Amino acid sequence: MRTQVAIIGAGPSGLLLGQLLYKAGIDAVIVERQSPDYVLGRIRAGVLEQVSIDLLDKAGVGQRMHAEGLPHGGIELLFKGARHRIDLEGLTGGKHVMVYGQTEVTRDLMEARSAAGLTTIYQAGDVTLHDFDGAQPKVRYTKDGQTHEIACDFIAGCDGYHGVSRASVPESALRTYEKVYPFGWLGVLADVPPVSHELIYANTGRGFALCSMRSAKRSRYYVQVPMEEKVENWSDAAFWAELRNRLDPEAAERLVTGPSLEKSIAPLRSFVAEPMRFGRLFLAGDAAHIVPPTGAKGLNLAASDVGYLSTAFAEYYGEKSPVGIDTYSDRCLRRVWKAERFSWWFTSLMHRFPETGEFGQKIQEAELDYLVQSKAASTALAENYVGLPLV
Template identity: 55%
Template structure:
């Protein structure tokens, strides 16, 4: 016998975007249930970046889950771009009228949201199998899955697909009705997490003839470093000693002299891609975050674009339930995609300027021509106040767009 549950919004995926959406909807009195195919511990085991735009941080505060972020998060007013040993600081606060970003790990924000959801007594169903979405283009959408061997149906008004690039939500939209844009980059990022003090209190993006590197932090005692590597490399190819040796060669000399090394807590290689699915909605199904778009991590936009999707969808659903006017639903994809494409372009642009493409031809340009273009781009944008302002404005995040009233 199939178990049936009724709610207003079914959220597929218990990552940070699904949890944040659920918390914001709860604050507005909108019922929601989250379903997740893996365990909560597995979700928390995903090591991800933790640079939160000011808009995202404000959204967490609006959700009432900011206590730890405000207490332990590290506010960054700037970051550096290093070209060889030359270090150029992008003064975000000074160039944007005081806007900043918060360094607070994705694992930490996810745990805070999980704890808040549990404290509020909201339902999250973990370890569900065979999830399917039904009748999403009708007034009676539903979600079916199996949990503990028992078939379950959730009947709802709306479905939020927060289940990532490989999830079921995007695949529910018929292929004939969606357009997918993709670019796969010819390199990946090898990341290492260690309980060592960071080499700098602010992030350093490094462009070198040996390839890109990034020095970032999780706290005053925990660091996260990245190296550009070929897609053919495997984690097993990189011992801790090999990683630290190569990182020192790519950091500016004065930063390398301060580098504290130690055993890795985690190492992984992430391929880089740009991906956008249009539209981001189909009937009463709305795609959120990685289900609809992927960006290279160079611009720190992945989690932040998911947050802006959440902000838009939560405001739309609040309006619909407050007014009964479903025309607001039509705005979601258009508003979300405008900000997504800005984030995609910025991440693509930063990736092109800072990485070494080796012998790979980019478009119809020779390697030498592309290299010259990118050197000129980087020189102008880091060498002029106008250029640095462009970088700073986009790094701290563009404003969230407001809904149009009817």
């Protein structure tokens, strides 16, 4: 098989890249080791930045998002028992975020790709990348007992942190940076109405909490727990009781509880691999970087990587210019590190750190008080939360 771009991974970043390339008239084949049902079954993020909204519109898959998604013009910060609203739209000139689950984004992209008759190879085994340091890279995989090869001009590694793409790069060519936080998020998904129409980020003496949602009838809630905590130690009743203890009186009174559809603990860490280009192999999304979920940047960073990469390929094929692919890594990493900084700052501000004690809690509360009282500080938060522009 021959194609212009071989995309490894059929998650949202790989599918979005494939759709953007299709719109640009560039041929791409997607190779995915899992089944379509497995990919759709992943429970992931649900807050889209303005840049991601715009890219989905550019890819021609934004119709259902606009019809069913929940635009949010603000967020609420809860500390010292009271909530304070950050007016995202008012502070950023009308920009907002969209609550629309990653599963739904993936479904929309899958259906668009299928409708266009584009090639996606699911359940591909033993995927290996070859010769990406030269002019004729190849991807090999096995399926139905046979070995197959895809010859291509470029390989886009969109297969996540544990995928084959970054693992194919020689260790000597890669530099990694990592920070592991001493806690995780215990999360519950339930078919109950959200406690508030906007997200609530809570800083309390008992630890962080987040009230989020996937729709007007499905909610996603989180509480901070120690890193060594186990899901089986938490009944639904215990989770709801702890969440209620971390909310203000009005939110606690409004909280509707119900059986959990999914319950899990997500560790928090930051990770960046540099560079993001190796010859004709380009890393995108979780293959190159991980952020704590506090600032809702994971899926959005993957989308911005794909935005840069699709433009670079369009310039290469349409204008015969290598500038976009030559500057891809540097442009991505500038935005990645700004998102890493914001996620680290917001995580440090909102969570209880065991080693800082009551002094640390008082410092956080003082900074939060300054944040909500200062228009400059609120604007900096809003600009980062809705997403920095692609430059």
